[in-house]
Amino acid sequence: MARWSGVAPDPGDTLGVGALDVVGNSVGGAVALRLALADPRRVRTLTLVASAGLGREVNPLLALAAQPVVGELAILLSCVPGGDLLRTTMSAAMLFAQPWRMPAEFVTEQHAQGRRAGHLEAATAMARALFDVNGQREVLLDQLHTLAMPTLVVWGACDYVLPAYQGQAAVDRLPAGRLSVFPDCGHLPHVECPDRFAAVLSEFLTKHQHPGHGAHGAPPLAYVDL
DSSP, X not given: OHHHHHHSOOHHHHHTOSSEEEEEETHHHHHHHHHHHHOGGGEEEEEEESOSSSOSOOOHHHHHHTSTTHHHHHHHHHHSTTHHHHHHHHXXXXXXXXXXXXXXXXXXXXXXXXXXXXXXXXXXXXXXXXXXXTEESOOOGGGGXXXXXXXXXXXXXXXXXXXXXXXXXXXXXXXXXXXXXXXXXXXXXXXXXXHHHHHHHHHHHXXXXXXXXXTTOSOXXXXXXX
């Protein structure tokens, strides 16, 4: 994660603005966290959505898929007739508390990604960089006390990828942390419960809006998703 945040372009520099409201989900949350740790002056508020990097535990299937040979077998299975449907079905069962709420466009996107040349190999390589047989390789909990910016941590109570208690562990260490747990929601609260997520995020950003910013003058929102 450190190397990804190190090579990612600074969104503030790219947009020509100062401090940003940064939001990241899952691996993107860990990258957003790394950005905040590297240069906290550039992050006005931080929102971590079921973020990686906040505890060792991860779904055992993800740790298994990162192991030698297993990842290659998973790629082969995805390439046989019906394999892409099996992969999407398994992803839905892991990512959503109630898979029937999975938006049709999400299914379409998952199918399209799986068919892109090199995507499955890249996903396997990323999993191996993130996980070992014992879970997540990098845990950043001991650095959270250095982050003074307002931080919102959002988690689904039925997250089957990363356990919700990791969100509480993070907030316990954040000087200005706040936790919002969505019942009957999985690893993608912004996808499975978009209305509630939008309301919680909007309330958080409005509360911490700088007095000098009007309705149209708030800092840009940088979203990190991997």
